[in-house]
Amino acid sequence: MLIHKVIAAHAAEQPEAVAVIHRGSRVDYRTLDAAADACAAELAALGVGPGTIVPVSLGRSAHLAMTLLAVLKCGAAYAAIDRRWPAERVGVLLQLLAPPVLITDQPAPPGTPVCDPTGRGLDEWAAAGGTPPEAEITPDAPACVFFTSGTTGVPKGVLSPHRATTRLFAPSGPLAFGPGRVMCQASPPAWDAFSLELWGMLTTGGTAVVADDDHLLPHVLHRLIAEENVNTLWLTASLFNLFTDLEPECFTGLKHVITGGERLSPAHVERFLRRYPDITLANGYGPVESCVFATYHTITRADLERTDGIPLGRPVPGTGIHLVDDEICISGDGLALGYLGQEELTAERFVERVVDGRPVRVYRTGDLGRRDADELLHFRGRADRQVKIRGYRIEPAEIEVAAHRIDGLHQCVVVPVPAADGRPGSYDKLALFYTTATAVEPPAVRRLLASRLPHYSVPDVIRQVPAIPVTTNGKTDARTLLDTLTASVAARLTAP
Structure with a gap:
């Protein structure tokens, strides 16, 4: 029809x-x-x-x-x-x-x-x-x-x-x-x-x-x-x-x-x-x-x-x-x-x-x-990097491409942040980590990404890091990057 x-x-x-x-x-x-x-x-x-x-x-x-x-x-x-x-x-x-x-x-x-x-x-x-x-x-x-x-x-x-x-x-x-x-x-x-x-x-x-x-x-x-x-x-x-x-x-x-x-x-x-x-x-x-x-x-x-x-x-x-x-x-x-x-x-x-x-x-x-036994379908995660954040379907690679187009940025990695309630496969934020040899500050990165991406794809957290860590098999070590977010929050809470 x-x-x-x-x-x-x-x-x-x-x-x-x-x-x-x-x-x-x-x-x-x-x-x-x-x-x-x-x-x-x-x-x-x-x-x-x-x-x-x-x-x-x-x-x-x-x-x-x-x-x-x-x-x-x-x-x-x-x-x-x-x-x-x-x-x-x-x-x-x-x-x-x-x-x-x-x-x-x-x-x-x-x-x-x-x-x-x-x-x-x-x-x-x-x-x-x-x-x-x-x-x-x-x-x-x-x-x-x-x-x-x-x-x-x-x-x-x-x-x-x-x-x-x-x-x-x-x-x-x-x-x-x-x-x-x-x-x-x-x-x-x-x-x-x-x-x-x-x-x-x-x-x-x-x-x-x-x-x-x-x-x-x-x-x-x-x-x-x-x-x-x-x-x-x-x-x-x-x-x-x-x-x-x-x-x-x-x-x-x-x-x-x-x-x-x-x-x-x-x-x-x-x-x-x-x-x-x-x-x-x-x-x-x-x-x-x-x-x-x-x-x-x-x-x-x-x-x-x-x-x-x-x-x-x-x-x-x-x-x-x-x-x-x-x-x-x-x-x-x-x-x-x-x-x-x-x-x-x-x-x-x-x-x-x-x-x-x-x-x-x-x-x-x-x-x-x-x-399951009742013939009901259940979700078990993704076979690729795609995630859902606040109901929007997001490809981290799209954000990484946009970030790499910013002058001065070298390595750029987007990592989804697991939901606070710990549900497997659920995320509530996006974090962008990047390296640079120049003084490109996170606020400037955010402004440029906001001019190129829809609002829901602009990362919630943007961090400059000395290097992007990798695992023993050469892949991005997302866990270590996420740990830096936790460490920075803890440092602010314990600062005099």
Whole structure:
């Protein structure tokens, strides 16, 4: 199914139902769909159509929802740009996309054609009328590009088709939300969790409530529950832990909380279940290459007794999970078409494996896993250096490449810092260690990295060291580097 076709069907069936709420303003399905039609007609006149990818740099709002829907109605794909990304990173992405137009309400690079849809309200767009040319595309056609960290220093553009999104919310699955479901939309548009919060509502007849700030805070959640009847929420495991620690009462009124992106903390889960036995709490797992989730598990108190942690669960509709030499491989309709402009990497990660006697295209996640006696999938760590920090997927090599480009820096090594609670495979900070023959101080390194990397990839700790220690087999001695952090903290605490 096509995302925009499913939403148009809801607009025909329940035209007055509320689709999007932002700052107290309500947009119904009829208005959203008609406004997107009019916007799509204008975009088509600018050259937007099948085979094009349109970068969209707008704040989270009803206008953003309309604009993305309009791009899809043209038969094109969108690439949501995080407005917090450094200009250098955005420039690289625009070069990669070579778009017919950039959709933004902010200044654009010289020579870039721009369209700003925010000059008119959605009611005005809907009243303007307009019908985009009928796009002859299938559910295999690209719908969006998600950018994620790359080991070469260049972001990877994951090209995701319509079917990857619509399969997730199939009526037979655990995410068949439906009318009456009201979800907080707080994830950055460039992140695949945005698809869960926006398309998960609009393709099932629910309502997306847009939170204004870049970061959802407990008191904002509490207000949206009280004022807009939000009943469904997605939080990364880090945010779930933070909210549970700081303001556990903020969940009052919810019916469904989904968390994941990192290994869950049984202590925080136990605290939540004890306080909110009537709220469904679930663990969702999946790389962006399989669009939001590949597996899903409704958590019970019995899961807290498992020695290998809370399960990742079972496959969502249209998805297959295969363990090949202990590596989690994913197949099915959720798979991306590949990496934009990176054919070799696509061929390396998206491969054929024989399953039940027939060749099947799978994505090699790099995650290690096992199935228990109940056929539930469990996470056992990574086969490479990739880590999740605060829900963001990070390649330390990308940061090292950026650091090596700084004049005066010699050896540069990024090491993830284990989480304070000691959970295996869980990290809460990044540390960069570097050597230099000149006076390049850590604050200067931080400023330069912040101008080149997204905010979540800038290391929390930056240290100059005399040399990068190595183990007896010649590999970086990460443990010794981490010990220097502990020693420096101890020295400050014992200083007179």
